[in-house]
Amino acid sequence: AQTVTQSQPEMSVQEAETVTLSCTYDTSENNYYLFWYKQPPSRQMILVIRQEAYKQQNATENRFSVNFQKAAKSFSLKISDSQLGDTAMYFCAFISLYGGSQGNLIFGKGTKLSVKP
Amino acid sequence: EPEVTQTPSHQVTQMGQEVILRCVPISNHLYFYWYRQILGQKVEFLVSFYNNEISEKSEIFDDQFSVERPDGSNFTLKIRSTKLEDSAMYFCASSNNEQFFGPGTRLTVL
Numbered sequence: 459a460q461t462v463t464q465s466q467p468e469m470s471v472q473e474a475e476t477v478t479l480s481c482t483y484d485t486s487e488n489n490y491y492l493f494w495y496k497q498p499p500s501r502q503m504i505l506v507i508r509q510e511a512y513k514q515q516n517a518t519e520n521r522f523s524v525n526f527q528k529a530a531k532s533f534s535l536k537i538s539d540s541q542l543g544d545t546a547m548y549f550c551a552f553i554s555l556y557g558g559s560q561g562n563l564i565f566g567k568g569t570k571l572s573v574k575p
Numbered sequence: 576e577p578e579v580t581q582t583p584s585h586q587v588t589q590m591g592q593e594v595i596l597r598c599v600p601i602s603n604h605l606y607f608y609w610y611r612q613i614l615g616q617k618v619e620f621l622v623s624f625y626n627n628e629i630s631e632k633s634e635i636f637d638d639q640f641s642v643e644r645p646d647g648s649n650f651t652l653k654i655r656s657t658k659l660e661d662s663a664m665y666f667c668a669s670s671n672n673e674q675f676f677g678p679g680t681r682l683t684v685l
Contacts, residue, residue, distance in 0.1 A: 549617065561623075562633075565619070
């Protein structure tokens with residue numbers, strides 16, 4: 459069974475600084491996607507960034523980038539130039555592509571990020 | 576931009592009552608999901624639905640739960656006899672490739 463582990467329950471960062479959130483996962487499959495979701499106090503789940511396992515290049519979305527280490531099964535999220543609006547829970551998630559893209563997402567327990575002014 | 580919608584945003588019910596949570600997925604999506612998040616915990620998969628039938632369900636999704644796509648538009652989650660531990664946020668998602676989440680329904684069971 460696949461598992462997703464986020465070892466940092468809480469983190470804080472000063473506004474404009476850079477922070478990295480850790481995520482590791484366990485799977486025997488070779489074809490999958492990884493995601494980072496942001497959940498602000500409104501509790502809406504917002505997709506931040508996605509990485510296809512077959513791509514060696516790390517995904518980037520503006521101030522958000524990932525460090526995907528497939529052999530180590532590691533998928534960290536780097537937030538550059540942190541903003542107050544980045545304060546939220548961040549969930550790492552995994553989806554297997556075995557059997558197509560209709561698999562369910564498996565989430566980590568989340569990291570609560572606080573950006574301080 | 577198309578989005579997944581959910582109603583109601585907050586539902587309060589008495590233990591033992593039936594509740595129906597409603598979702599309108601993105602119109603051209605084929606795969607539908609329900610997830611649950613108990614306060615302070617991680618998001619957990621409940622059930623996936625494709626081609627008018629359940630494609631996968633978790634051990635959480637017991638006989639108290641059912642899903643339906645009654646009219647080709649709505650996608651509903653019914654909890655037959657609610658328990659205190661059913662109190663949670665319930666998220667609907669739809670997908671053709673990437674899953675898009677609705678804003679969630681907060682269910683409070685008293």
